Amino acid sequence: MMADTGSEEVAVIGNTDLTPGEIENNMKNTMGEKGTVLFRKMEINVAEAEKRTVKNAVNMQETYTVYLIETRPADAAAEGTNPAPDSLWRRYSEFEILRNFLLVTYPHLVVPPLPEKRAEFVWHKLSADNMDPDFVERRRVGLENFLLRVSSHPILSTDNVFFTFLTEENGWKEMVFETGFQAKADSRLKALNATFRVKNPDKRFAEMKHYSDELQSVISQLLRVRARVADRLYGVYKVHGNYGRVFSEWSAIEKEMGDGLQSAGHHMDAYAASVDDILEEEEHYADQLKEYLFYTEALRAVCRKHELMQFELEMAAQDLSTKKQQQEELATGTVRTFSLKGMTSKLFGQETPEQREAKMKALEGQIQEDEESLKDKNTECDEFVRGAWLDIERFKDQKNHDLKEALISYAIMQISMCKKGIQVWTNAKECFNKM
Amino acid sequence: MSASTPKTLPTSGPKSILDICHPLSAEESVRTPSPDVGNTTGSIGEKDLSLPNGTPVDTSSPASSSSLLNRLQLDDDLDGETRDLFVTVDDPKKHVSTMETYITYRVSTKTTRVEFDLPEYSFRRRYQDFDWLRIKLEETQPTHLIPPLPEKFVMKGVVDRFSEEFVEVRRKALDKFLKRVADHPVLSFNEHFNVFLSAKDLNAYKKQGLALLTKMGESVKYVTGGYKLRGRPLEFAAMGDYLDVFTQKLGTIDRIAQRIIKEQTEYLVELREYGPVYSSWAGFESSLQEPLEGVSGCVANCAGALEELTEDMNDDFLPVLKEYVLYIESMKTVLKKRDQVQAEYEGKLEAVAFRKEERTATPTDVEKCQDRAECFNADLKADWDRWQNNKRQDFRQLLTGTADKNIQYYEKCLAAWESIIPLLQDRQENTKTETS
Numbered sequence: 001m002m003a004d005t006g007s008e009e010v011a012v013i014g015n016t017d018l019t020p021g022e023i024e025n026n027m028k029n030t031m032g033e034k035g036t037v038l039f040r041k042m043e044i045n046v047a048e049a050e051k052r053t054v055k056n057a058v059n060m061q062e063t064y065t066v067y068l069i070e071t072r073p074a075d076a077a078a079e080g081t082n083p084a085p086d087s088l089w090r091r092y093s094e095f096e097i098l099r100n101f102l103l104v105t106y107p108h109l110v111v112p113p114l115p116e117k118r119a120e121f122v123w124h125k126l127s128a129d130n131m132d133p134d135f136v137e138r139r140r141v142g143l144e145n146f147l148l149r150v151s152s153h154p155i156l157s158t159d160n161v162f163f164t165f166l167t168e169e170n171g172w173k174e175m176v177f178e179t180g181f182q183a184k185a186d187s188r189l190k191a192l193n194a195t196f197r198v199k200n201p202d203k204r205f206a207e208m209k210h211y212s213d214e215l216q217s218v219i220s221q222l223l224r225v226r227a228r229v230a231d232r233l234y235g236v237y238k239v240h241g242n243y244g245r246v247f248s249e250w251s252a253i254e255k256e257m258g259d260g261l262q263s264a265g266h267h268m269d270a271y272a273a274s275v276d277d278i279l280e281e282e283e284h285y286a287d288q289l290k291e292y293l294f295y296t297e298a299l300r301a302v303c304r305k306h307e308l309m310q311f312e313l314e315m316a317a318q319d320l321s322t323k324k325q326q327q328e329e330l331a332t333g334t335v336r337t338f339s340l341k342g343m344t345s346k347l348f349g350q351e352t353p354e355q356r357e358a359k360m361k362a363l364e365g366q367i368q369e370d371e372e373s374l375k376d377k378n379t380e381c382d383e384f385v386r387g388a389w390l391d392i393e394r395f396k397d398q399k400n401h402d403l404k405e406a407l408i409s410y411a412i413m414q415i416s417m418c419k420k421g422i423q424v425w426t427n428a429k430e431c432f433n434k435m
Numbered sequence: 436m437s438a439s440t441p442k443t444l445p446t447s448g449p450k451s452i453l454d455i456c457h458p459l460s461a462e463e464s465v466r467t468p469s470p471d472v473g474n475t476t477g478s479i480g481e482k483d484l485s486l487p488n489g490t491p492v493d494t495s496s497p498a499s500s501s502s503l504l505n506r507l508q509l510d511d512d513l514d515g516e517t518r519d520l521f522v523t524v525d526d527p528k529k530h531v532s533t534m535e536t537y538i539t540y541r542v543s544t545k546t547t548r549v550e551f552d553l554p555e556y557s558f559r560r561r562y563q564d565f566d567w568l569r570i571k572l573e574e575t576q577p578t579h580l581i582p583p584l585p586e587k588f589v590m591k592g593v594v595d596r597f598s599e600e601f602v603e604v605r606r607k608a609l610d611k612f613l614k615r616v617a618d619h620p621v622l623s624f625n626e627h628f629n630v631f632l633s634a635k636d637l638n639a640y641k642k643q644g645l646a647l648l649t650k651m652g653e654s655v656k657y658v659t660g661g662y663k664l665r666g667r668p669l670e671f672a673a674m675g676d677y678l679d680v681f682t683q684k685l686g687t688i689d690r691i692a693q694r695i696i697k698e699q700t701e702y703l704v705e706l707r708e709y710g711p712v713y714s715s716w717a718g719f720e721s722s723l724q725e726p727l728e729g730v731s732g733c734v735a736n737c738a739g740a741l742e743e744l745t746e747d748m749n750d751d752f753l754p755v756l757k758e759y760v761l762y763i764e765s766m767k768t769v770l771k772k773r774d775q776v777q778a779e780y781e782g783k784l785e786a787v788a789f790r791k792e793e794r795t796a797t798p799t800d801v802e803k804c805q806d807r808a809e810c811f812n813a814d815l816k817a818d819w820d821r822w823q824n825n826k827r828q829d830f831r832q833l834l835t836g837t838a839d840k841n842i843q844y845y846e847k848c849l850a851a852w853e854s855i856i857p858l859l860q861d862r863q864e865n866t867k868t869e870t871s
Contacts, residue, residue: 211719214719215716215719215720218712218715218716218719219716221712222709222712222713222716225705225708225709225712226709228705228708229702229705229706229709231705232698232701232702232704232705233702235698235701235702236695236698236699236702239691239694239695239698240695242687242691242694243688243691246684246687246688246691249684249687250681250684250688253677253680253681253684256827257827257830257831260831264834396722400722400723403723404723404726404859407723407726407727407730407859408856408859408860410730411730411733411852411855411856411859412856414733414848414852415849415852415853415856418845418846418848418849418852419845419849421841421842421844421845422842422845422846422849425838425841425842425845426838426842428834428838429835429838429839429842432831432834432835432838433831433835435827435830435831435834
């Protein structure tokens with residue numbers, strides 16, 4: 001379901017599969033005056049890109065690119081009417097904000113990635129400059145694809161912040177920051193990078209994390225080598241162009257051979273020129289792979305989040321059992337666990353029965369609280385696992401489908417390249433035959 | 436010549452070419468005999484080759500059988516004679532002796548000419564023998580363009596003189612050399628050529644020293660230099676100019692071709708790394724295993740096809756360019772010689788006219804010079820025309836052959852990619868029911 005340049009995808013955003021629990025969850029997480037927002041069908045399009053130059057906070061000139069997002073009710077096309085779309089401009093950094101919000105708000109979901117911030121895996125002719133029109137164009141396609149992915153996600157599509165992103169140019173930023181997600185984003189990042197060990201790791205998630213690491217590694221490698229292959233292919237084709245010139249010069253001193261040589265030379269020029277289109281098309285394939293390269297990060301994040309939850313659960317459970325043990329000791333008077341209080345009371349004398357009574361009561365209270373909290377945490381964890389695994393399954397299907405499509409389109413590109421090659425050399429051969 | 440050679444040379448004599456077994460016994464390594472050049476054995480035997488006149492022969496096969504047939508056709512057009520002399524160079528074999536290691540080639544002849552005692556011959560010759568022949572031809576037929584030989588010296592350590600590739604490239608060039616001589620209306624009747632083809636013991640003949648020079652050879656041999664050429668006739672000047680430019684263009688084409696080979700080789704290196712990445716992906720992506728392996732296999736196939744293409748460029752394309760560069764060099768020498776002959780004639784003519792020198796040219800002397808000059812010009816002109824025609828054919832064949840190889844390369848790649856499309860698409864339907 002990759003976005004095509006220029007074509008408009010009808011994204012069915014209507015969500016009929018949410019469980020009551022999930023809907024409630026959404027309501028909790030998506031703030032904003034609009035309340036629950038379930039939009040049915042909306043056509044989304046990133047139609048254009050433009051350069052803007054403004055003076056920034058330190059009175060310096062800053063140039064950036066903005067993208068035009070057009071939206072229109074999908075049934076308008078079906079009805080035959082073609083109302084003008086609503087539209088607004090967004091820059092890349094705003095997309096980033098949106099995505100970070102989604103990551104924080106839906107940690108159990110595999111959030112679609114944005115197109116790359118800087119051009120990587122470029123072969124020599126491709127510009128690594130962010131302002132380069134080809135890069136901007138590919139980014140435009142990538143951003144459209146991102147929006148379509150989000151709008152076709154059963155849960156993400158219902159998010160109000162997302163909806164507002166598409167429909168209200170001004171004030172959106174303020175609204176998002178008011179949700180306080182930024183603080184959560186920071187702590188989330190910290191947590192994801194922390195090192196901790198889970199005693200009983202969930203096998204499924206561990207496997208998934210391992211898979212995402214492997215996938216990331218192999219796609220990176222693939223993209224790197226492909227870029228080198230593209231470079232070399234370019235070289236082969238372009239050198240053939242030199243034949244064009246020398247055949248032309250040679251034909252000047254020949255009588256009968258001249259015409260054949262000259263026209264063959266033109267075909268060699270055409271051959272050399274054809275590689276530009278071939279490689280431009282291949283960039284689409286590279287972009288498809290890149291999307292899934294970046295998807296692995298999202299996948300990994302979900303697994304890590306689960307790991308973190310698991311860890312916290314284990315810590316909480318351990319804490320509870322420690323407290324229970326303390327309770328037992330207080331009740332029976334035996335000291336099995338070492339505690340500073342225990343030592344000091346040993347050194348400085350036993351406590352009074354009243355003190356002991358108070359302690360036990362306090363401990364009982366804590367234990368009850370902790371048990372409640374642990375129960376909640378467990379529920380939260382279970383829900384997380386359920387939701388996450390559902391989304392992971394959805395993601396797997398999408399990935400398998402998309403990658404297969406990508407491979408097919410790659411094969412078709414190769415076939416087209418071969419056919420062009422056959423054509424050119426057949427033409428050249430005809431010319432040679434006339435020599 | 437090394438002492439060991441005569442003892443091991445074959446004495447196959449008048450046997451039919453087809454019956455000749457490999458006569459050399461002192462071989463350490465037996466090569467797979469290279470295929471007879473384009474099955475000419477078969478076609479040589481029958482004299483009327485059923486070639487429709489004027490219909491261009493399909494030049495898509497790189498074997499020189501088509502080149503031979505082309506030549507036949509052309510010669511029919513030019514000379515209006517039927518061919519009566521056919522030569523082939525094939526079956527390279529390595530010989531190891533205490534003194535040296537070298538390669539011999541089988542030279543087979545079929546002819547009805549009366550200048551030959553027998554209708555068929557087959558002897559083994561080594562490069563030295565060809566070299567000797569060429570020198571003799573240059574000496575005895577200085578007014579003609581002698582075809583070039585493949586390069587004599589090869590840097591040891593850089594190129595393997597005994598590799599199959601090198602030997603095959605050389606064999607083709609030697610075969611071409613002999614065929615060009617055999618096709619030539621004058622050179623083919625040269626005494627040394629005759630001996631080369633028909634003598635059992637070539638070395639003995641070589642030792643006899645200079646045999647008979649032709650009349651022209653004799654006279655041109657003693658042309659004195661030191662005469663300044665006044666004016667070169669237009670057509671010879673044009674030849675010189677043409678050769679200059681042509682050499683340049685050939686040089687450029689050679690450089691381009693070498694660059695292409697280099698780029699293709701580097702492309703191949705990357706492809707060989709590219710394919711396996713898909714395989715390693717297939718290793719842990721169970722639901723996409725077949726498609727990924729399929730792509731990996733495809734890339735490998737394309738790499739193989741590319742390797743073949745590059746090898747062919749190396750073996751078939753570059754040597755022909757080189758050969759023509761050598762050809763042109765020797766042609767320029769002949770042109771210079773012609774200039775000298777003309778200069779001498781003009782000089783002596785002038786001397787007689789003005790009675791300048793003491794030991795003058797006598798009028799008969801001048802006449803001889805004039806004769807010489809005119810013969811030279813005529814020979815050269817005829818050879819030039821013939822050379823132009825052959826050149827045209829050679830390059831037509833070379834370039835169409837190259838185009839063909841490229842077409843074949845793309846066709847192989849196309850077949851590979853087309854074959855995996857059904858593999859990739861079939862599984863699409865199964866994805867939905869699969870649990871990956």
